[in-house]
Amino acid sequence: MSELGLCSRREADEWIEKGWVIVDGVRIDTLGTKVLPEQQIEIDPAARAEQAKQVTILLHKPVGFVSGQAEDGYLPAITLITPENHWEGDRSGIRFSGMQLRALAPAGRLDIDSTGLLVLTQDGRVARQLIGENSDIDKEYLVRVTYGDQATDIDQSFPPESLATLRHGLSLDDVPLKPAMVSWQNGEQLRFVLREGKKRQIRRMCELVGLNVVGLKRVRMGRVQLGALPQGQWRYLDTEESF
Structure with a gap:
């Protein structure tokens, strides 16, 4: 049920215990019941109402x-x-x-x-x-950075090859990162769009190319x-x- 996107695993357990799950016309109230791929799963309207x-x-x-x-x-x-x-x-x-x-x-x-x-x-x-x-939902961030002693016009001195490395080529915890969209918004702020979310990922990515993050704001998740x-x-x- 979870894999089909009908509900979460926790909800699936609750619905089964309440008798809100019907397989091929038979109500199922036993956790762990096996269902074959060709069988039809229906959900009681009471479950849909609770979910709403x-x-x-x-x-x-x-x-x-x-x-x-x-x-x-x-x-x-x-x-x-x-x-x-x-x-x-x-x-x-x-x-x-x-x-x-x-x-x-x-x-x-x-x-x-x-x-x-x-x-x-x-x-x-x-x-x-x-x-x-x-x-595969992407997340967008605005990231204010410094570079060495520079706090402004960093886009003019930051090496293009380092920007390319931010986009693709870094690893964290020995695991290669997925490609990211990274571009300058202005002289001191980068825009990141990621499709993953490792712990403190952007801060660690920036550190690896010599940037220091002084402000980070998430402005979008998907649409x-x-x-x-x-x-x-x-x-x-x-x-x-x-x-």
Whole structure:
């Protein structure tokens, strides 16, 4: 069921236990039941109704918050999901409920020193799409850098071959990185578009070619833009939006 994109594995377990899964007309309520490729899986409407209540939240994470569990005294980003921080520009029409915080988890990391778009979701399908093993969703970042003693006009002195290496040719933890799109936005800021997300990847990539990152902001995940969402505030993913 998870591989077919019907739900997350956790949801699949819950649906089976509730008798919401039907295989060739027979309700299945035993976990681990084997299903052959040619068999037909149907989902009870009650499961679809429950799934429709799940929310995905877009947060403009500030520096100083961790994406997941609290660590080293730093608060997790989910603590910012409050009625007070709900962006007044949200046009989704969804009303906030404390139940929406249940099983709400980040779909991808954004390190403590970085800002920008962080997705938190209850929907396993969204998490799989963004961070699943076969995800091909690209993420866009704006990265402010220094180069030696230079803080401006770095694009004029940074070697073109090093820029080419950033795009393709680096390895982290002895694993070659996938090709990336890297270009200068202005004299001190690079634009990165990645299709993977290793821990502190951009900072480590820049370090390998002599650049020091002084600011990093994620501005897009797939087709969803950070846009005008203010720092520290959040909004719901609209039903008309998709990554």
